[in-house]
Amino acid sequence: MDIEAIYKEAGAILTGHFLLSSGAHSGYYLQSAKALENPKTAEKLAIALAAQIRAANIEASAVCAPAIGGILAGYELARALGIRSIFAERAEGKMTLRRGFEIAKGEKVIVCEDIITPGGSALECARAIAAQGGEVVAFAALANRGFCRRVGGTAGDSSCKLPQDKPLFALADFSFPIYPPDQCPLCAKYGKPVKPGSRPSA
DSSP states (O other): OOHHHHHHHTTOEEEEEEEOTTSOEEEEEEOHHHHTTSHHHHHHHHHHHHHHHHHTTOOOSEEEEETTTTHHHHHHHHHHHTSEEEEEEEETTEEEEOTTOOOOTTOEEEEEEEEESSOHHHHHHHHHHHHTTOEEEEEEEEEEOSSSOOTTSOOOOTTOOSOTTSOEEESOBOOOOEEOGGGOTHHHHHOSOBOOSSSOOO
16 A cells, blocks of 8 residues: 555645644645545545554554544544444643543553654643553554654664653654754744644644
8 A cells, every 4th residue: 555645645744844743844734534525435444554563463452542643543543443432532731531531440442643753742642641540552653753762663762762662663664854953954044944733843
């Protein structure tokens, strides 16, 4: 499966001058919501991701996604795996399980995002699961920005926030150049960067 081609066809790889959630700038931005806009595409991507997880003999009874970006990906992955889907959301600045969602003590859970960058939101979600006594057995995402090492992917780097003892499954690595704001060559060409994501920059 050519994930990059699917993203391009869906208009999910944006080019220009973007402000990332970390505060860094980039000439590229992944907008997975566009790829998930078509239910058939969302199903196809989730089935491929579920196949990786099954091949690694990972067992879980729930998928938990950080809101808002991970909700669609998490739901489709849970559907492909035949397990339940829940999500965590920020309340007073802290990721938490609400809306009646509960994790049983010792329950095995996969944390799923649409895109893993350094993995901060996924890690917050994992902590919310652990607070209820659950066990995160793996992390998953449709796309990986390359900061974290996925199973079968590139090495990642020290900025990754995910625990090294838990596998990360993703369909592809998308390693785009990023720049500190004071060293960004795009600022002179494009001016002020835009923020197309679902939450404000740090």
